[in-house]
Amino acid sequence: MIAGKKDLILRELEDGTGAAIAVAVDRSGLRSGLRIWFGDLDEKHGPVSELRPHGLKGHRVTLIFGNFSGAVIGQIRKASPEDVQLARALVASIRQDIEIEIPGESLSQWSVTTGAFQMRATIRELAQPLEDAEIIGTCRDVIVPMMAAMAELIGYDVIEEAVDDESPAFEGATLKSVVQRRERNPRNRLLCIRIHGEKCVVCGLEPRFEYGEAGSIIEVHHLEPLSLLIEPRPYDPRTDLVPLCPNCHRAAHTRHPIPFSIEELKDLRGSCRD
Numbered sequence: 001m002i003a004g005k006k007d008l009i010l011r012e013l014e015d016g017t018g019a020a021i022a023v024a025v026d027r028s029g030l031r032s033g034l035r036i037w038f039g040d041l042d043e044k045h046g047p048v049s050e051l052r053p054h055g056l057k058g059h060r061v062t063l064i065f066g067n068f069s070g071a072v073i074g075q076i077r078k079a080s081p082e083d084v085q086l087a088r089a090l091v092a093s094i095r096q097d098i099e100i101e102i103p104g105e106s107l108s109q110w111s112v113t114t115g116a117f118q119m120r121a122t123i124r125e126l127a128q129p130l131e132d133a134e135i136i137g138t139c140r141d142v143i144v145p146m147m148a149a150m151a152e153l154i155g156y157d158v159i160e161e162a163v164d165d166e167s168p169a170f171e172g173a174t175l176k177s178v179v180q181r182r183e184r185n186p187r188n189r190l191l192c193i194r195i196h197g198e199k200c201v202v203c204g205l206e207p208r209f210e211y212g213e214a215g216s217i218i219e220v221h222h223l224e225p226l227s228l229l230i231e232p233r234p235y236d237p238r239t240d241l242v243p244l245c246p247n248c249h250r251a252a253h254t255r256h257p258i259p260f261s262i263e264e265l266k267d268l269r270g271s272c273r274d
């Protein structure tokens with residue numbers, strides 16, 4: 001069944017986590033399920049998400065750590081407060097009707113400190129729990145954000161593109177690199193899309209609607225670098241990031257060092273028309 005949709009699941013997982021993912025159909029139980037893990041860590045050395053049918057109408061996703069995850073747990077313990085905050089926000093972005101349990105931890109303040117860490121999600125009242133569409137839905141709704149949270153904690157590197165730096169170095173050069181790193185982090189992008197959708201907040205373009213399967217081009221913009229420059233405050237991916245289409249995003253960053261604001265861009269757009 002699900003085998004035919006494996007590529008789709010893989011692509012969404014890899015886009016969302018920024019890591020190489022392995023998927024296997026698991027037939028060891030009474031009813032077949034899915035197992036998903038980070039390709040470079042294999043199943044024993046890192047987190048594994050298992051999806052199984054639950055009751056007659058549900059799914060259960062369980063995230064556990066393999067028996068030899070000591071090194072990865074050590075790495076997770078060194079995650080920065082910002083990484084931890086983003087990981088928690090990713091899990092918090094899971095739909096409210098899906099029940100999340102983290103044994104021995106609070107849902108808002110959880111952290112991974114030992115290999116005994118577990119996270120369980122229960123999805124109830126599915127119409128066709130064994131259909132591909134429902135399984136893909138659970139991957140998208142639950143496994144992608146959960147695995148993205150783990151990827152953020154583990155610290156999968158964000159691939160840095162060559163920076164086109166025409167502008168001379170300015171005081172906020174460090175800030176600029178912080179902002180670029182956040183804008184290019186696939187987990188920040190995933191969270192921004194899960195919260196705000198994929199519609200450009202300046203022009204309303206929805207690339208996925210416009211270009212179909214070639215439409216995964218929405219970009220993430222970091223708001224308010226000016227205030228960050230003047231008085232640093234804790235960064236919140238939920239409120240500090242907005243989706244912009246590639247055109248509007250490019251336009252925003254034509255002004256240095258402080259990009260045009262969303263309101264300024266909206267005004268500029270209207271101003272050049274007859």
Ligand SMILES: [Zn+2]
Pocket residue numbers: 200201202203204205244245246247248249
């Ligand atoms: Zn736009």
Ligand SMILES: [Zn+2]
Pocket residue numbers: 183220221222249252253259
């Ligand atoms: Zn930007």
